[in-house]
Amino acid sequence: MRLPVRKTYKLYIGGAFPRSESGRSYEIEGANVARASRKDVRDAVRAARGAVPKWSGLTAYNRGQVLYRVAEIMEGRRAQFVDLAESEDEVDSAIDRWVWYAGWADKLAQVLGSSNPVAGPYFNFTIPEPTGVVGIVAPEEPALTGLVSRLAPAVVGGNATVVVASERHPLAAVTLAEALATSDVPGGVVNILTGGKGELAPVLAAHMDVNAVDLTGVDDGREELERLAAENVKRVVRNGEGQSPWHAAAFLELKTVWHPIGV
């Protein structure tokens, strides 16, 4: 009889898989999963900030292809995800969600932007741009689709993210990280932390180099997190379900540019 080789479930920061700097783990879903600390949040935010210029600087067409590639890789590892998900349907919808958002990458600007007929000799247009670093507290259940449903709309517009995974079902998030690491998503665009939400979410919500927070997966202490987010006027998403370009819009800024028309 052959003894199976177990997997070590670690954090995903800057494209690498470190253990928590705190050396802690917690036993859940039959594994010892890394229990991230405040300092891991800090490292993840730094990695995310560093990834913003490259990711947001890609053409929208290119970002769309990268997201589609995530769906391809997940499809190839389907069996792994089915083991960790609630159902096959959940895996299907997670993969299809990447495909759906991949197709949005080069359409958001046309749907969300505008050309503005001002009363004067000026050319004036409005375009969406990524807000920067987005902190996501992922829903507890369903762990895989819940996470993908919040992550994909944040990254499609060019943001980098720091995710706090489902605390009770963290394995799907770590397995997703492995899929991301072998896709074309640049390191640092998605950073995934496992551990205690109560410990990590406030650090993320208060971090001065995070531009927006998605609190969809927060069960307790939402009010305090929103209060912490005000310290640097973060954009706060309170709840996001399903799929919608407006979920992507929530993590985008609108920039309006004026130029005189003349000879």
Next chain:
Amino acid sequence: MAEVERRQDRSPVPSAFDYAAAPESREIVRLEERYGLFIGGEWVEPRSGEFQPTVSPRDEEPLAEVAYAGAADVDLAVTAAREAFDNGWSDLAPSERAKYLFRIARILQERSREFAVLESLDGGKPIRESRDVDLPLAAAHFFYYAGWADKLEYAFPNRRPRPVGVAGQIIPWNFPLLMLSWKIAPALAAGNTVVLKPAETTPLTALLFCDVLRQAELPSGTVNIVTGDGRAGAELVEHPDVDKIAFTGSTEVGKEIQRSVAGTGKKLTLELGGKAANIIFDDAPLDGAVEGIVNGIYFNQGHVCCAGSRLFVQESIYEQAIAKLKRRMGTLRVGDPLDKNTDVGAINSQQQLERINELVATGEEEGAEIYQPPCRLPEKGWWFPPTVFTNVAQSYRIAQEEIFGPVLSVLTFRTPDEAVEKANNTPYGLSAGVWTEKGSRILSMAQRLRAGVIWANTYNRFDPASPFGGYKESGFGREGGLHGLEPYLEFDE
């Protein structure tokens, strides 16, 4: 400030280079001695019993007594707005809602001079600006959003837009009537009712606006105006029956409001402070750029959240640019806001003047070099001459903090990368200016500057069709344009 000379004689003999006084008549404005609160379509005495004078910054003359609303007053106003929302306004055919807004736009056009004079009297801004900028834009804003009222499903296809309910709106003192129109027009177009709190020091045009509402026969309670100070604002923000808060003002207060709204589920938009970079490249047409710099920082005494208060000049043209700027500053006419020749009016309040003085003092202490053109300031009232600081380091308070006065800090750069790096080195992100003849550079700079409004080869342009709002700590949400409707609507999704 040795070069600033206080005017001794109230009516000096004009020299060859002076302009003779050209005062706008204030006869057109009829003020009450005292104003109550406008709630449910009527003037009511404040339950708080409190009144305070509002004074003119041009000569500290008390203009009228204005009610200071307390908790009970705000509650009454919110109740009136809720009743108006439930009993008619939200059910009214959108095309009829549109017609009310068109009426308001027309009445503002018809009474524009009266409003312009009152705006300058109460707030201190030059009559030329209130007449040519604030009033036309305020009317245009109502006209623009009027047209949206019955076309919302085209603005937001497949989203089933519907009004939020009662909007609580708090506006600043720098563009009182214009900010009122930025707030009220989209809120009403989207089918909401409103409780608006004008700024403490500039309530009068909002109170006169109530007479426009009477003339327009807007249903009672659709718009309620509660005057007062920050306490009334806080009551409005905290009121449980307010569904949406829109605030324009300082970043400090904006953060307090965001904290206060935490956990309530209220919708929120914030238009906060700024410290905009105005960047001049060596290929820019310099005379035009200097006009843009001057308009960017001395427009409305620099009481502008998107003022171009940090000037970045490419090193190769530094000497020339500063020489031209100083020469142009010498031609700015500072004085009576009601004089049609005035370029720079009065500082809005004693408190704001103190804030400007404090920050200017830190600039000198930290080592920047100050220049103020010789100008004569009136004896009474609150004044500050156009000021420029050179030799400014990025770490100085005058390069970091919003002064909200006619004070420009000049810094330099060599390469576009350096300009971007320095311009973005601020927690704010409201606006920025770029001056260059090179088209590809304009677009690249516009892309890289982290700010919600980029003016290229122009500055401080506004239009109801153009979305306005900030990145980072300059706030979130947009006002103006199609995007400005969204904060006032709920959607299916």
